[in-house]
Amino acid sequence: MSDRDRERLFTSSPAPVVASxxxxxxxxxxxxxxxxxxxxxxxxxxxxxxxISGVLIVILAVMAIWPGLFTRADPRACNLADSxxxxxxxxxxxxxxxxxxxxxxxxxxxxxxxxxGVLVTACSTLIAVLLGSMAGYxxxxxxxxxxxxxxxxxxxxxxxxxxxILRSVFSTRxxxxxxxxxxxxxxxxxxxxxxxxxxATKEMDYVDAARALGVRNFRIIRRHILPNAxxxxxxxxxxxxxxxxxxxxxxxxxxxGLQLPAISWGLMISVAQxxxxxxxxxxxxxxxxxxxxxxxxxxxxxxxxxxxxxxLR
Amino acid sequence: xATTLSRDAVAGRPVDPAAPLLVVExxxxxxxxxxxxxRAVNGLSYTLRRGETVAILGESGSGKSVSAQxxxxxxxxxxxxxxxxxxxxxxxxxxxxxxxxRRRVRGDRIAMIFxxxxxxxxxxxxxxxxxxxxxxxxxxxxxxxxxxxAIELMERVKIPSARTRAGSYPHEFSGGMRQxxxxxxxxxLDPEILIADEPTTxxxxxxxxxxxxxxxxxxxxxxMGLILITHDLGVVAEVADQxxxxxxxxxxxxxxxxxxxxxxxxxxxLGLMDSLPRRDxxxxxxxxxxxxxxxxLAIPPGCPFRPRCPYARDIxxxxxxPLAAVTSEHVSxxxxxxxxxxxxxxx
Numbered sequence: 001m002s003d004r005d006r007e008r009l010f011t012s013s014p015a016p017v018v019a020s021x022x023x024x025x026x027x028x029x030x031x032x033x034x035x036x037x038x039x040x041x042x043x044x045x046x047x048x049x050x051x052i053s054g055v056l057i058v059i060l061a062v063m064a065i066w067p068g069l070f071t072r073a074d075p076r077a078c079n080l081a082d083s084x085x086x087x088x089x090x091x092x093x094x095x096x097x098x099x100x101x102x103x104x105x106x107x108x109x110x111x112x113x114x115x116x117g118v119l120v121t122a123c124s125t126l127i128a129v130l131l132g133s134m135a136g137y138x139x140x141x142x143x144x145x146x147x148x149x150x151x152x153x154x155x156x157x158x159x160x161x162x163x164x165i166l167r168s169v170f171s172t173r174x175x176x177x178x179x180x181x182x183x184x185x186x187x188x189x190x191x192x193x194x195x196x197x198x199x200a201t202k203e204m205d206y207v208d209a210a211r212a213l214g215v216r217n218f219r220i221i222r223r224h225i226l227p228n229a230x231x232x233x234x235x236x237x238x239x240x241x242x243x244x245x246x247x248x249x250x251x252x253x254x255x256x257g258l259q260l261p262a263i264s265w266g267l268m269i270s271v272a273q274x275x276x277x278x279x280x281x282x283x284x285x286x287x288x289x290x291x292x293x294x295x296x297x298x299x300x301x302x303x304x305x306x307x308x309x310x311x312l313r
Numbered sequence: 314x315a316t317t318l319s320r321d322a323v324a325g326r327p328v329d330p331a332a333p334l335l336v337v338e339x340x341x342x343x344x345x346x347x348x349x350x351x352r353a354v355n356g357l358s359y360t361l362r363r364g365e366t367v368a369i370l371g372e373s374g375s376g377k378s379v380s381a382q383x384x385x386x387x388x389x390x391x392x393x394x395x396x397x398x399x400x401x402x403x404x405x406x407x408x409x410x411x412x413x414x415r416r417r418v419r420g421d422r423i424a425m426i427f428x429x430x431x432x433x434x435x436x437x438x439x440x441x442x443x444x445x446x447x448x449x450x451x452x453x454x455x456x457x458x459x460x461x462x463a464i465e466l467m468e469r470v471k472i473p474s475a476r477t478r479a480g481s482y483p484h485e486f487s488g489g490m491r492q493x494x495x496x497x498x499x500x501x502l503d504p505e506i507l508i509a510d511e512p513t514t515x516x517x518x519x520x521x522x523x524x525x526x527x528x529x530x531x532x533x534x535x536x537m538g539l540i541l542i543t544h545d546l547g548v549v550a551e552v553a554d555q556x557x558x559x560x561x562x563x564x565x566x567x568x569x570x571x572x573x574x575x576x577x578x579x580x581x582x583l584g585l586m587d588s589l590p591r592r593d594x595x596x597x598x599x600x601x602x603x604x605x606x607x608x609x610l611a612i613p614p615g616c617p618f619r620p621r622c623p624y625a626r627d628i629x630x631x632x633x634x635p636l637a638a639v640t641s642e643h644v645s646x647x648x649x650x651x652x653x654x655x656x657x658x659x660x
Contacts, residue, residue: 037437205432211387212427212508213498214420215450223446227437 040307047307053299060293063107064114073104075263086281093285096271105263106285112175112264113293117245119179124187125237132194133221133229137202147195154188159250161185166256178257182244193236197229204228231308235301242297249290265290320505323422324414329404334538335361335384335423335506340398342376342383345391351609353379355562356398359555361506364532366539368553368570370546370585374606376562377542381508384540385425386415402506421451424499428511430491434483440494441467441479447501466497470527489520493527500531507532508540513548525552546585550574558582561607561617564636568643578645578654580622586657616648624649 044050063070078100087094093102135146162181170177201207202225210220251257252266253273260267265286272282321328342354354376361367371377382388383395386407400407402422407415419425427433435443444466445459454462460479467475470493483491492512499507509528513521529552532539541553549556553570558581566579577583584602604621607613616622619629628648636644639654647653 205427205429206435208387209425209427209433209495210435212385212419212425213447214416214418216416219450223438224435228435 040304043307044303047303049299050303050307053296053303056292056296057300060110060114060296063110065111067104067107067111070107071101071104073101075100075104075108076261077101086279094279094281096268096282102281102285105268106265106289108263109265109268109286109289110293112258112262113245113248113266113290116175116179116182116248117241117293117297120182120186120244121237121240123179123183124190124240125233127183127187128190128194129226129233132191133198133226135191136195136198137217137221137225139199143195146191150188150191150195153185154192156185158182158185158247159254162247162251163254163256166251173257173259174262175258178248178251181251182247186240186244190233190236190240194229194233197232198225201225201229232305235305235308238304239298239301242294242301245297246290246294323402323405323407324410324417326405328402332401332404333360333362334365334403335540336399336401337380337384338399338401340380340383340400341396342379342388342393343396344393349610352612353393353562353609354383357557357559357564358398359557359564359567361538361540361555363505363538364536365554366532366541366552367555367557368541368543368549369557369559370543370549371559372544372606374561374609375559377559378510380559381425381510381540381542385419385423385508386410386412387419420447420499420504421502422504423506423508424502424504425508425510426492426495426499426512429515430488430495431483431515433495434491436483439480439482440486441481444479444494444498444501447498451502462501463497466501467494470494470497470500470531472497487520488516489523492516492520492524496524496527496531500535503535504537506538506540508542510542511544512541513545514543521548528552546574546589558585561612562609563617563646565618565646566644567636568639572640572643576654576657578639578643578650579618579647580624580649580653581618583653583656584621616646624653 078095078098080098082095083098087102093106096102096105131146131150135143162185165181165184166173166177198221204224207220207224210224215223248257248264249266249269252264253270255270258264258267268286269283269290272279272286276283337360338358340354340357341352344351344353357376357380359367359369369377369380379388379393382393384400384407388395395408398408402418407418410418434440438446441460441463444463445456448454448459448462449456464475464479467479472478472490472493478486478490483494486494492515496512507528512528513524516524525548528539531537539552541548543549549570556566556568556570556573557564558566558573558579560581566573566577566582573582574586577586581602584600587600588602590599602621607617607620613619613630615630615632616625616634619625622629624647626648632648634646634648636646637650639645639650645653
């Protein structure tokens with residue numbers, strides 16, 4: 001380009017011909033107010049829902065990791081002479097049939113519930129992200145195979161399927177067996193969510209731009225699709241922790257989950273069902289802890305959804 | 314910006330030193346959708362030489378963006394297919410390359426920038442990081458060095474206080490600055506060709522001029538070829554060496570930009586001129602082209618522009634006009650090009 005040409009370039013603006021015949025079609029440019037996560041965090045810090053559920057989850061997590069901080073009593077040191085005591089200053093939550101300190105058992109019960117909730121959610125999320133992003137990104141036959149298998153799997157009801165698998169496949173039922181069954185039955189919903197989020201993100205211009213700049217498919221998924229599709233997954237995963245904890249309790253209550261001598265809220269409620277009228281505290285305390293835990297995670301999920309979904313702002 | 318990689322081969326194939334930078338010949342692209350087959354590009358040819366600018370001009374749906382995507386090899390397939398023609402980059406046929414080899418050409422040898430840089434940048438990463446990613450991905454440059462190179466590039470595209478701005482997110486930039494970031498990313502690997510798909514459409518007029526000036530300056534520095542896809546005649550007249558006017562997937566007029574601009578030989582090009590306000594001619598009102606482009610699923614036989622053309626006669630419905638030579642370099646797909654080009658003869 002010669003100097004004269006350049007001069008023409010600079011001096012002729014505004015250009016003799018400036019309007020464009022597509023002006024009427026131009027869509028308004030949507031402005032984002034801030035980066036998604038920075039905005040979400042700013043909003044969350046001020047929300048009571050988030051603060052309450054956050055504090056509760058932190059307390060429960062500490063309880064699960066270091067139960068000794070909350071109770072000195074050994075949950076397995078029981079004295080039959082103290083069977084079925086009512087709550088007192090010595091035994092805050094009373095004692096159970098075996099005469100074990102019920103407060104200590106309730107505290108220790110958090111460990112199993114939280115472990116199963118987090119473990120199952122983490123594993124199903126991992127499966128869902130791997131398969132779901134492949135299905136959503138590649139489409140075609142990959143999507144057909146994965147999505148149809150998921151649909152078939154999705155049709156199995158969690159509790160019913162859990163009962164069948166736990167009763168027929170495993171001879172002992174510990175934390176790992178119960179977790180495995182819940183993972184196996186839990187991933188389809190999450191996968192459908194990941195798949196649809198990936199499909200929506202795939203249509204964004206920056207994905208095309210990345211392809212135009214020679215980025216590999218795997219890197220596009222990792223750098224461009226997942227970071228932008230992850231918000232609904234975080235929300236759903238948080239809620240899932242609560243749902244899985246109650247599913248474990250349900251299985252244990254039905255007698256196909258954890259077995260004694262494991263300490264779990266579901267198991268405690270299961271044992272308590274025969275004495276609801278004579279010793280209501282046996283149901284009340286683990287029931288209350290279970291409810292509060294599930295409630296905290298669901299509340300947290302809701303708070304995250306409000307903050308991360310721009311349409312709700 | 315020196316790169317140690319050999320520039321004399323494309324995906325292991327030696328380049329032809331005598332060949333122009335890019336030759337597109339009789340390119341055909343179609344989309345097979347449920348409703349039928351859309352012939353989005355129907356026989357497009359042009360030649361881009363080093364340091365030159367080819368403008369592809371047309372309205373929405375004329376096939377101009379699709380033709381660029383075909384050159385880049387980023388058409389979603391299915392439903393899109395390149396069904397014919399040839400795209401030779403320095404003599405190497407790109408359409409014959411494997412997907413992995415084409416990917417290596419993208420970004421490295423041929424880069425692309427998009428209309429709306431807000432949506433074309435990943436919202437969750439800082440812009441400096443995104444530019445640095447290009448070096449890390451294609452060249453394996455270590456993180457810290459890549460960041461320095463990214464800042465250098467941001468300075469090169471004239472983003473003020475580049476060092477501090479490198480940590481900002483795309484939404485924290487104005488439209489013009491975002492387009493500069495996009496240009497920096499595209500130029501990071503020193504491509505030989507830059508395809509700019511409506512780079513200024515989403516910008517204010519003053520910013521448009523700045524971006525076009527920046528592109529012209531960078532082109533002068535690097536000698537890269539520029540393919541400018543636009544619907545803005547003003548931009549074309551200012552920067553393009555060659556113009557291809559597309560209508561309904563066909564090229565209707567082609568030639569050096571000044572003759573095409575000053576003496577159009579196709580009624581569509583003439584209509585585009587008349588539908589725009591001009592500084593030198595005072596008119597009471599603009600004269601838009603009447604009607605709308607044909608449905609690409611059912612292009613009527615004959616000349617695709619016939620229903621909207623003031624020059625149309627019987628022959629236009631029967632015969633699709635071939636490309637007629639107006640001069641040795643200037644062609645027009647109109648039966649009555651001589652009559653059309655007399656329109657502006659006095660101007």
